[in-house]
Amino acid sequence: MSEKPKVGWYWCASCGGCEESFVDLAERLLTVFDAVDIVFCPVAMDFKKEDVEKLPDGSITVTFINGGIRLEEHVEMVKLLRRKSKIVIAYGACSAWGGIPGLANLYDLDEVLSRKYFEVPSIDNPDKVVPCKITKVKLKEVDEEIELELPKALPALLPLDKVIEVDYYIPGCPPTPDVFWNALEALLKGELPPKGSVLGALNKSLCDECPLNETKPDKILLKDLKRPHEVIPEEGKCLLAQGLLCLGPVTRGGCGALCIKANMPCTGCFGPLDNIIDYGGKALSYIASIIDFEDEPDLNKVYDKIPDWVGILYRYYLPASKIGGKAGLKKSKIQDRVVEYG
Ligand code: SF4
Numbered sequence: 001m002s003e004k005p006k007v008g009w010y011w012c013a014s015c016g017g018c019e020e021s022f023v024d025l026a027e028r029l030l031t032v033f034d035a036v037d038i039v040f041c042p043v044a045m046d047f048k049k050e051d052v053e054k055l056p057d058g059s060i061t062v063t064f065i066n067g068g069i070r071l072e073e074h075v076e077m078v079k080l081l082r083r084k085s086k087i088v089i090a091y092g093a094c095s096a097w098g099g100i101p102g103l104a105n106l107y108d109l110d111e112v113l114s115r116k117y118f119e120v121p122s123i124d125n126p127d128k129v130v131p132c133k134i135t136k137v138k139l140k141e142v143d144e145e146i147e148l149e150l151p152k153a154l155p156a157l158l159p160l161d162k163v164i165e166v167d168y169y170i171p172g173c174p175p176t177p178d179v180f181w182n183a184l185e186a187l188l189k190g191e192l193p194p195k196g197s198v199l200g201a202l203n204k205s206l207c208d209e210c211p212l213n214e215t216k217p218d219k220i221l222l223k224d225l226k227r228p229h230e231v232i233p234e235e236g237k238c239l240l241a242q243g244l245l246c247l248g249p250v251t252r253g254g255c256g257a258l259c260i261k262a263n264m265p266c267t268g269c270f271g272p273l274d275n276i277i278d279y280g281g282k283a284l285s286y287i288a289s290i291i292d293f294e295d296e297p298d299l300n301k302v303y304d305k306i307p308d309w310v311g312i313l314y315r316y317y318l319p320a321s322k323i324g325g326k327a328g329l330k331k332s333k334i335q336d337r338v339v340e341y342g
C-alpha cells in the first residue's frame with residue numbers, strides 16, 4: 001500500500017478564523033483524514049517542533065501556513081517547515097498579503113505596543129506590563145528569581161513570501177470551505193497550476209459570480225457614498241449602484257459572493273486578480289472612475305464620507321503593497337527593555 005501524502009498546518013499571527021475554515025469542511029473532513037496523514041498541526045494536535053525537526057527534509061507533501069509573520073518564532077518555524085515540505089501554501093489573506101493585522105504596519109512597533117498595552121480605553125494595566133524579550137520575576141514564596149523569555153516581535157508584520165518561498169496561495173479571510181476543498185482536490189489529484197498561482201478561487205472578478213450582477217449598470221456614477229450602517233440596501237439590486245462601496249469589481253471571485261448574499265458589500269478579502277501589482281491602487285483607481293463630482297467641495301463631500309481610506313482600500317493588503325506603511329523604520333525601545341517584577 002502506498003504511503004498517504006503527509007500534510008502540515010501551522011499558524012502564525014492568526015485570529016483563528018483560518019483554522020475554523022478547516023473545521024468548516026464538516027463531513028468532508030472525514031475524506032481528508034482518509035486521504036492524508038497530518039504530521040503537524042499545533043492548533044488541534046499535540047505535535048512539538050522537535051517532531052518536525054526529526055522528519056527528513058522534503059518529506060511533508062504540503063504545508064499550509066496561515067497568519068502573518070509577526071514574531072521571530074514565526075520566522076524560525078516557517079523556515080523549518082519550508083525545508084521539510086515539498087509544497088508550501090500561504091493560506092488566507094494574512095499569510096498571502098498581511099491581512100487585517102498588517103494594518104498595524106501603519107505604525108512602528110512601539111506605537112503598536114503602547115496603544116495596545118497602555119492607551120486603549122479598555123486597558124487596565126497599572127504596572128505597565130508589556131511583553132518584552134526578557135522578564136525577570138521574583139517568586140517571593142521561594143525567594144527565587146526566574147527569567148521568562150518571549151519571542152521578539154518583528155518591527156513589521158510580513159506576508160509569508162517575504163520570508164520563505166511560497167508555492168501557492170489560497171485567498172480569503174478566511175478562505176471558504178469550498179475554496180479550500182477545491183485546492184485540496186487539485187493537490188490530491190496532482191492537477192496543479194504553475195508555481196505562484198492562486199489555488200481554489202477564480203481568475204475573474206467577484207462581480208462575475210455575483211447574483212446581483214444583472215442589476216449592475218454598465219456605467220456607474222456616484223454622487224455620494226454610503227456606509228453599511230447608514231442604509232438598509234434594496235434587495236436584489238447591485239450594492240455599488242446603491243452607493244455602497246462594494247469592492248467586487250476589483251476583487252478575485254470564488255467565494256460564492258457570501259457577503260453580498262448577506263447584503264454586505266465586498267471588502268476585498270480574496271485580493272487582486274492575476275497580474276494586478278497593487279490591490280489598493282487598483283481599487284482607488286476604480287473608485288475614482290465612478291465618482292461624479294463638479295468641483296473640489298463636491299469631491300471632498302464624498303471623500304470625507306470614508307474616515308479611513310487606507311483601512312478600506314488596503315484592509316487585507318498593506319504589507320504586500322507598494323505603499324507599505326511606516327513600520328520597520330524604528331527599533332523598538334519598549335520590547336528591548338529587561339523588565340523586573342515582584
Ligand atoms: S486571513 Fe482572516 S481569518 Fe485568516 S487568520 Fe487572517 S484575519 Fe483570521
Ligand code: SF4
Binds near residue numbers: 207211212
Ligand atoms: S459591485 Fe458588488 S454588488 Fe454589484 S455586482 Fe459587483 S459584487 Fe455584486
